[in-house]
Amino acid sequence: MPWNRVPLIGGLECYTEENNRRFHMPGHRNEEALPELRFLRERLYAYDVTEVPGTDNLHHAEGILKESEVLLTKALGAGESHYCVNGSTAVNYAMIHGLFQPGDVVLVQRNCHQSVYNALAMARLTPQYLLPEVDPTFLLPTGVSPKTVIQAYAEHPEAKGVILTSPSYYGTVTDLQAISAFVREQGMLLLVDEAHGAHFPFSPLLPKSAMAQGAHASAVSFHKTLPCLTQGAVLNLSADLSPLQRERVRHWLRIFQTTSPSYTLLASMEMARHLMETQGEARIEALILRLDALKAALREVPGLQVMDGKALDPTRLILRTPFHGAQVDAWLRRVHHIQAEMSEGQNLVFLLSAFDAPESWDALEAALKSLPSAAEEFSLLAETSPLVLTLPLRVLPEEEVLFLPAEEVPFSQAEGRICAERIIPYPPGVPLILPGEEISGEILTRLQTLLSSGHPLNRTKSAQSGHLYVVTK
Ligand SMILES: Cc1ncc(COP(=O)(O)O)c(C=O)c1O
Structure with missing residues (x-):
């Protein structure tokens, strides 16, 4: 094929040809080994249909989509769950627009994703920011403590709700149980951007989901950690919301989504839920066991620091090196055909999946163990804290x-x-x-x-x- 005529495809082909082991989003890996994903792959074009008799309508689900959403709701332990083909971005928009009114004051975690800020501006809300805690070794923002929420509420008792992100991109989790108890006592609402925690409901070895910890609404990106195509996400609503509140959120979810949702993507979300329900628990247990061993081995590697602790998604791997993280990232790809999710400063983030081929974990371990032998290839990065530790002053909306x-x-x-x-x-x-x-x-x-x-x-x-x-x- 003349790649210059199809440069986008050419670029994707180059990346595919490199045959990298992917430790980045999306969460589908090793499709060849999974009959369910091979089944979907073979029907990629055949399933790309529109609303014709029998295929239902995402915006007014009454048939197969409704049936599928009932199963989804049960699997995720929510009052109701809905598919979203525009990622957690649109779910964040919908829940924020549906549960607050223009002018409302809301307490918002400062290290939230840009989609939350988009929604605040579009819905014309007044944010009062909550500063997250900082991991002292990795110099990363983590979660917001219950104390911070209580203090912010004392300063802004007019606040109508709290918007948090848990887990973070780095897998750090917040004590949502304690926060939701406080938020509910005050008659506020708790909205959680749980984009990175779609796998949580499927294993008792993982942190509890936001829904299980008392959130009123949550956004989860299936495509980040589950075997699902990119953009697949879910809106969860608690049964404690009033019928009117829930209808308002559904209303905005319709508005923020295309009128031509991809059935291929919807099918991929349904298959991801099915795979997680039938295989997720055992696979997550195997992943955590392997990752524990991998972390123990990496702790012996001179210069490497491995993030650990109770308030962390145990399926995520965060490393700190003395080096420029971007150089290590590039070396991993060039020499070992391993692509991490990202690097920032001296830190590297790897997204492991319950569906990875186990050989990928072995290859990652071998590559990282050989890091000291390549040390002369990297420049040392000074121990600077790239974090902003004070809240910026908001002068104008x-x-x-x-x-x-x-x-x-x-x-x-x-x-x-x-x-x-x-x-x-x-x-x-x-x-x-x-x-x-x-x-x-x-x-x-x-x-x-x-x-x-x-x-x-x-x-x-x-x-x-x-x-x-x-x-x-
Ligand atoms: C914390 C967080 N929330 C929301 C989003 C948006 O999710 P999506 O890409 O599914 O729209 C992201 C994307 O990276 C994210 O990291």
Whole structure:
């Protein structure tokens, strides 16, 4: 095939040809070994249908989709669960729009995904941010403590709800049980972005799901950790919400999704649920056992630190090296044909799956054990904390800033000005600063650290290097 005529396909073919062991999203792996996934793969085009008699309608499910959602609800332990073909992004939009009204004050974990910030701006809510705890070794933001929520509520008793992310991209989990008890006592709502925790309901060895811990609504991305095609996600609603509240969320879920949902994707979500119900528990047990052994072996490797602890998804592998993480990431791919999910600073994130071929875990262990022998290939990265440890001052709502004149200024003149663009390190998609927030010295330092390490940044405006867009005075 002339790749220059189909450059996108050409690029995907190149990546596929490299035959890398994938420790990144999506969560489907090793399809060849799974008859259920081979079955779907063979019907990829045949199942790509529209709403014709017999195929039901996602926006008004009454037939096979309704039947499938009943099984989904039971598997996920929710009051009701609904498929979403636009990822947890659209689920976050729907639950935030459906459960709050314009002008409401909400307590929001600061290290939440950009989709939560999008929803806050679109729904015109007023966020009061909750600062997460920080892992002292890995210098990563983790979860929000119950104490932080209680303190923020004391300062903002008008708050209508709390929006948290658990697990985080790094697999750290929050004590949702304690927080939901407090939130419910105050008559607030608890919404949880559980995009990375779709596997939780399927094994007692994993942290409890947000639904099981008393959340009113949650968003889960099937495609991140389950054997499911990209974009597959689920909205969970608690039976404790009123019929009106639930109807409002369903209303917004319809609005935020395409009117032409992919049946191939819906079928992939149903198969993922079925696979997890029939094989998930045993496979997760095997994965955790193997990963425990792998972590023990890696702890013996000079220079490597392995994240561990109770408040962590045991299927995720987070490593810290003395080196530039992006260089280690590139070396793993070039030399060992292993692709990690991401690197940030000195840290590397690997997404392991219950459906990985066990040989992939062996290959990962062998590659990481050989890291010290390749040490001269990497530069050492100074122990800087790339984190922002204070909450930025929100001077204007983001949705208003978009209508104000903005100008480009060099970093040296940016401190104290109001930011007019979004800067989002991607991955993990957690904004560093939003339009309407004051640019502090701390944010500038963090931005410079990210730029000098070459970390990819999504910016809503393309300023020259070393410049930022700010609101004109
Ligand atoms: C914490 C978190 N929430 C939500 C999302 C959005 O999920 P999706 O990609 O399914 O739209 C992501 C995506 O990376 C995420 O990391």
